[in-house]
Amino acid sequence: MKAIITKQATFDLSCSAEQLKFSILNADTFGAEGCGKKASYILDCPVGGCKAVQNTQAQ
Incomplete structure (x- = not known):
């Protein structure tokens, strides 16, 4: 789960994985x-695998 969000967040935030901090915002939303x-995700x-979908626009 964290790997999926990390991969998407590094792209969206133009930031290396080492510089990212993650938090659980609620049951299915991660910051x-x-x-x-x-950004939040x-x-x-669905059947076939998971993907991280940005829930907010990167700020």
């Missing part, structure tokens, strides 16, 4: 923060 930006897990 990522780094390089002066932050939900996991979408």
